[in-house]
Amino acid sequence: MDARVMCALATTGLLLAACGGGGPGETVTGITVVTWRPNSPGTWDRAIEMFEEANPDVRVELQTGPSSSTQLHDMLSQRLRNRDASVDVFVMDVVWPPEFAAAGWARPLDEAFGPEARGRFFEGTVEAVTWEGSVYGVPFFLDAGVLYYRTDLLSRYGLQPPETWGEMVRAADSVLLGEDDPSLYGYSAQMAQYEGLVCDMLELVGSAGGDLMQPGDEAAVRALRFARDSLVHLAGMTPPGILTYKEQESLELFASGGAVFHRNWPYAWALCADTAGSEIAGKVGISSLPSFPGGESVSALGGWSFGISAYSQHPEEAWRFVEHMTSPEVQRMFAVEVGKPPARRALYADSAVLAANPHFGPMEAVFEAAAPRPRSPLYPQISHRLQSFLHEAVGDPDSRIPRMAREAAADIAEILERAGG
């Protein structure tokens, strides 16, 4: 396998380091891996130990950056822009590969990560690392928006998990009416002005049959009006601070028993079930997100992949590390220990993964169908424009959504036309 990969890399002109250089044990090559600050450093350490045991000629230095995706992007893009050769491997958020590919920062991996290998991953995760026909990364794990609900409250009022957004609001209303608890809200989600808002709104707009890049269309306007009038500004439905909530705040509210329904990523499952930090352990159900009548449930695709820097002096060693981190063994370990949904399909039939994450089985179809955010090297600009539009559209009770949507669409068209600068 290694020999084949080495040849492949060499033929595509990627291998700059001397091919004849030392075999295992002769010389030790150091590679630097840049990642976000992990919640689970122990699992990362074990994965790296496993790699170094199998590859005694490579020593891995893990550099942990900020845990916020935006800030990690700031740091990584600065280093890559300056052609910093001290970065060999980096993690990429699902929205980065087009930019990293177009800027020439990520190495194409078409030969090493061939069509057959790609077929073992979810299609959406492979598409996310593909740009203009080449792949620039290998998927690590994925994320998709899901709906959590309080099984105890729903059954107390004879309610089923909702199929539509309207049903969800009505169900929450019945519970709120019956419970008469001022600190209980209907719904908790991520609506601060940041990347997560784009994901939450992509799901709402998509499940009405709309497209976030065409925010002035009737379906998108309908979904945003619903979010404004029936979620954000309907008394008791969401907490007043919803417009400042990111993942953590919204989960804290739900886990402390403060909301009937909650939209989040799959990682929230383990935290809700943990009796140490959660007051609702054993009372939580999970389902796909609701849709609008006639629409289909849409989950935003999140997740991370590994890429190799175009300026790396050790592409062969870097590839071996990427191959290891995205192997079934390591993905299983991260699924079991940290609850990260693997990007490899086969692991959804794996007994160890399912024993630790019983919800992965029913959620597999949701992960498979997760919808990508707009794919463009200019995504950071597009996202900022969408964020300020969406935050005002749902946050201002008197927002004039169609007019604001036209302005946002015109600005986004201008961003795409200018293409950088």
Add this chain to the structure above:
Amino acid sequence: MRAALPMMLPAAVFLCGFLLFPVVSTMINSLYHDSPLTGREFCGLDNYRRLAGDDQALETVEFTFVFALSSVALEMVAGVLIALAISRVVLGRGPLRAVVILPWAVPTVVAAVMWKYIFNDQYGLLNYLVYGDSVAMYRAWLARPATARLAIIAADVWKASSFVALIALAGLQSVPQQLMEAARIDGAGPVRRFFHVTLPLIRPALLVALLFRVMDAFRVFDLVFVMTQGAPAGQTSVMQYFGYLKMFPEQQYGYGAAVSVVVFAIIAALSIVLVRTVGRRGLVE
């Protein structure tokens, strides 16, 4: 004369390297379209033309002025009041002065995180002080444009008033006691004594404080970055934060540089006006 040049060299190198070079290089960068996707290409004043027509940028200019004018005005008044109060204290003056300086000594980022918690919708101190246990009344101060703007101004006033107080206090100590006594004998009340004796004498010190505060307020970044990130809907975004967004997350180096140059020009213009005022007053007194 021959000895002077080598003596000046360290200072000259320092000034050029750390002051002149960054300013000039940012000015030069602002004349280029520069992004990793398109490469670097000279574009004349195009970035400035774009900035003048960028509604989102103009909104940040508006709030930057609102923020700077209101926070500096409040800080000047609060600072003088604090200084007057402390100057009358005789017992425990030293420790009291240390307490007053404390907000200024706290790093802005730390203060901003603290204020973010104070304004929190679920467990914020402000909600508790205003509404007590009526949880249903709690407000999300940072979610509404008007209250979010006030929150950022309040945080800045809390922090910077002590700086003004410190300088005003130094000014107060140079007011001769004979003048105050003479005014008192002439029958001037405390208000009159303040406006006709104290204020004219501490004015030079206050102008120095004003100059520093205006310069600082126009380049505000950290409070906004920590407390709101420009939310809601960009209503609390300031020029420097806008420039950061263009420069770093969006990788538009030329456009971001143009924003920096405009902020620099505004601060430079205001400073020149203020410095001239300070200078003139200094001569008269």
